[in-house]
Amino acid sequence: MQSNPRLCLQGTEWTIMEMTNCSLSEPDKDILDAIELWYESKRSKRGNVNRNVMAVGIGISELLQNRFPLTDDYVQSDKGSQVRGLSGACIKTVLARHGETRAFASEGGRTSRGTLPMALELATIINSALPSDICEDTRLEAANAIANFFVERIQVDFFNRQRIKVEIDLQKPISVIVDDILAEASLRSDKPTGTVAQHLVGAKLEMLFPTIEIGKDNSNAADQQTDRSGDFQINDAAFHVTVSPMAKLTDRCRDNIRNGIRPIVVVPHDKVSFAYGLFESEGLGNRVQVIALESFIGINIEELSFYKRGLIRLNVARLLAHYNKRIEDIEPDKSLQIEIPQWALDEMDAHGE
Template sequence: MTNNDKNDVVDLALNAAVDWYEGKRSKKGNVNTNIMCVGLAVAELLKNSFPLTDKIVKSENDSQVRGLSGSMVSRILKDNGVEQEFTSEGGRTSRGSLPAAQELAGILNGLFAEGLMEKDRIMVAKGLQNYFVRCIQIDYFAKQRMKIDIDPSKPVSAIVADILCAAYTRPDQPTGIVAQHLVGAKLELRFPNLDIGRDKANAADQQTNRQGDFQLGSTAFHVTVSPMQKLVARAQENIREGYRPVMLVPYEKVQFATGLFESEGLDSRVGVQSIESFVGTNIEEMGEFSSSSIRECIARLVRRYNERIYYCETDKSLMVEEPEWMIGIVGEWDASKRCYALISSSECDAGD
């Protein structure tokens, strides 16, 4: 069999899987998570067996899909570079999982009625798993949002603290990513005519050709939720290069970070501020300390943060769920529209 023939076998299976999966989509455009899990489970069974008879697909008690569990789904996702928490049950206890698995197995059996060679079977199984992993990323993770009570009557610094806390309490604790994009969103709004930079949060300074996570004029901003000794080396490098280093850390880490630089005699050369106050105070200033204007600025901060996450990070679940009052100010989220370094939503350009 030629490479083209092998590709044809995989493409044939993928086309059938797409038709099966899309057939499970509701009128509202949603697909139940158990369907995603079933797709992964059937592909896993295909790695070792074909045809996929009921004896292979059914568990020992004939009531569930063989091998389907939250841990199995988690393992497959991690093997494909997806670290986020998905469903704990993996669709194992859903009544519709077994019939759906039998249906998909039947489609594959009919598609390859003459059988599959071992190499082709494994290629098809891997291709199907890759497809269903993408389905989970697009139809589940990309639609999740961090749920936070954004109360515009609170100090903006407190709202920023709430967002950081929501990130910290997640199993994957992506607090550093969230902090960096909150700072980036604030800088974009505050300095609409400057190139603030949009990069993945784990991009090294050397990769971005900047002196820190953000660089404005001769000031290098470093955003970290866990200040460590290596920050001292970064500050010393900034100073040697003629830059003013500013360290942005969570409120509860300010004293520790300040002590780091005091111990090295750098306390008079390095600025240390809390992320909460750095973002919050500036947003309130931009709102001219007027409740209605601050409310609008909060809406634009969160929308700009969401936009940065959407364009910079693979994990879209780091986006913040926008309440109705906020949507009334900035409009419905539309990924085709992109506001970069523009304060007024009316100036937003259509997607690139």
């Protein structure tokens, strides 16, 4: 085996030493390729990866910091039922070390029955990918590279896929379901209600007018000087979607009227009276149509469904899917997607969608 000169620290002096398997580049590449194959094998048909898979990766990277090879006795806790050292606190520490401070999992997958078998499986892959006589420096760098891989996976496959969770109760009017979604969005610290409202309306318009291209601008574009007549334009009508109607909206609507375009303002139901008053004060009270967002979406969905329970069920599922697709295509923050309930996924599967 060819040796490689390497600068190593001995006491307080750096010394050139001949060492084997101390080059990180090849072990690092081999092991990350192997780990990526293993990780992707855990991805479901819908593209999701259970967070316990990510937790296992973090836990194993920490074990590699201290010892190699990763024997079964070392990977298992003393009682043999869990992964040694794996906990929510452990994962929090590793994430913080890599600059990620968002909360991941309080238990870290420690109590899940499938976690230990996955950890043993991953340990076997790492044992095969790294040379048996690996030096300490390279082992530590490999451990850090593995941790970095799983931190990135947590960011992409967990944090970026964390969705707005709301109970979709079909016993309620669809307008109330829309209100429930907006209410849940308003509880988030980043207050994305306006973005959610805009894309719910966009999703509804896509369903209502499947042959017309519906605007797909990032929600931030609404605050910029653009050539758009509104958030959406359908033929001679401009739709302005906002959860906080302000004076500048009257200027946009006045421009619409001047250009022969009918302005339609879509706001939450509790802002309808305020919006009416705003346009009245600007002399536009009889020129601008103001609609409650919840009813604008809800009534159309029920009309599209001919008020049939089965079709309403399907079209609510479609609304959520259209909304999520818009977020996926347009917005940088994928966590604005809505958690689609299993019944809705099953409904679309049954219709080949």
